[in-house]
Amino acid sequence: MIYITGDVHGLMDIEKVNILAKVPIVEKINYLIVLGDFGACFYGHPKPGTNWYHSLERNGLLDEDKRILNIWKSFPWTTLFIDGNHENHDILDSLPIEEWNGGKVHFLADNVIHLMRGQVFNIEGKTFFTMGGAESTDKWCRIPGLSWWAREMPSKKEYEEAIDNLKKYDFKVDYVLTHCAPEGWIARNSYYVYDRSDNELTHFFFHLLNDWKIEFKHWYFGHYHGDEDIQEFDRSGESRFHLRYRLVQELKE
Numbered sequence: 001m002i003y004i005t006g007d008v009h010g011l012m013d014i015e016k017v018n019i020l021a022k023v024p025i026v027e028k029i030n031y032l033i034v035l036g037d038f039g040a041c042f043y044g045h046p047k048p049g050t051n052w053y054h055s056l057e058r059n060g061l062l063d064e065d066k067r068i069l070n071i072w073k074s075f076p077w078t079t080l081f082i083d084g085n086h087e088n089h090d091i092l093d094s095l096p097i098e099e100w101n102g103g104k105v106h107f108l109a110d111n112v113i114h115l116m117r118g119q120v121f122n123i124e125g126k127t128f129f130t131m132g133g134a135e136s137t138d139k140w141c142r143i144p145g146l147s148w149w150a151r152e153m154p155s156k157k158e159y160e161e162a163i164d165n166l167k168k169y170d171f172k173v174d175y176v177l178t179h180c181a182p183e184g185w186i187a188r189n190s191y192y193v194y195d196r197s198d199n200e201l202t203h204f205f206f207h208l209l210n211d212w213k214i215e216f217k218h219w220y221f222g223h224y225h226g227d228e229d230i231q232e233f234d235r236s237g238e239s240r241f242h243l244r245y246r247l248v249q250e251l252k253e
């Protein structure tokens with residue numbers, strides 16, 4: 001069984017996951033997918049003597065990343081996450097790249113795996129296209145390298161890799177996993193997702209839909225802090241797009 005949920009933000013929204021760990025069917029859950037803003041790599045390893053080090057020390061947060069990762073390691077399933085905007089991308093980028101189920105990953109632990117951008121994975125007989133990242137709307141009040149990272153947005157190479165990998169699958173996958181949503185496409189139909197994002201990544205997703213005509217059964221995304229199965233007006237109310245935040249559910253067939 002594969003379960004899926006939205007943003008967790010370190011310890012801020014982890015209670016929904018703690019509850020999942022207590023459900024009777026927990027031993028049947030092989031994977032939990034988190035749709036970005038995972039937050040287990042956030043504070044990093046500041047150098048002693050720096051202001052940032054003292055600030056974390058004062059707030060008891062020096063070992064916070066380790067503490068959060070230990071919680072994830074303790075769950076009986078394997079956690080798979082795509083990155084959101086609120087991750088320490090310097091740390092993610094510094095980890096060794098490994099091959100797992102057909103795509104590139106970073107291992108935070110044996111059972112905590114970062115699914116990298118632009119990959120297609122085969123998991124339990126299903127194919128998943130993954131493309132994390134999003135643009136922070138609050139970057140004006142964040143500090144580059146400490147609480148905001150330019151790498152929240154994909155590189156040119158990651159966009160190219162995404163297209164190259166999707167070509168191998170003829171642009172047909174079972175699931176699309178992203179942090180933000182396609183530009184405009186969702187906005188027409190969703191209560192939560194407006195047209196305000198307007199950036200390279202949301203436009204990339206728009207082109208995947210309209211120009212590359214990507215085929216999929218379900219597209220899951222997070223970022224907008226809501227839960228909604230979006231009815232597509234131009235497809236007779238079909239729900240293929242799913243915004244997830246608080247809900248923790250089995251992946252739709």
Ligand SMILES: [Fe+2]
Binds near residue numbers: 037084086
């Ligand atoms: Fe978030």
